[in-house]
Amino acid sequence: MIEVLSADRCISCDICVEVCPTDVFDRVAGSPPVVARMDDCQSCYQCEAYCPAEAIFVAPMRDPVAEGSSWRDEAHLVATGELGSYRVTLGWRRGASQFVRPSSPGTGAGTSGSGDSTTAPTSRSGP
Ligand code: SF4
Ligand code: SF4
16 A cells, blocks of 8 residues: 655656556645545555655555554655665666665664665565
């Protein structure tokens, strides 16, 4: 499920609105889109992959993560390099960190240091 759309990073290009196959977002003229229909998210990662600003985080879960999860904490996702990391993992853009997504949230152990930007995530099965 999509968990974070960072207003700080978003450049309001609306690419995520256009690529989402289930119409999760609503456009807002001159502002970041809003996640209007989260329940329709099918965790396909297309929005995270296509976002040029690495402003989106999609958790590898069928349902929303728990309140208070680090996967909803934008500051944590920025600090660990997880925000927008799916795009980096695909090799579409090298991010500031060479992050490999952990198998569960809250570990704070998101950076691999010597990782390869094309390395597949270790797990998408969730916590
Ligand atoms: S993960 Fe897929 S379904 Fe969910 S909001 Fe992003 S593009 Fe839409
Ligand atoms: S694709 Fe990224 S930068 Fe563009 S509107 Fe969506 S969240 Fe913002």
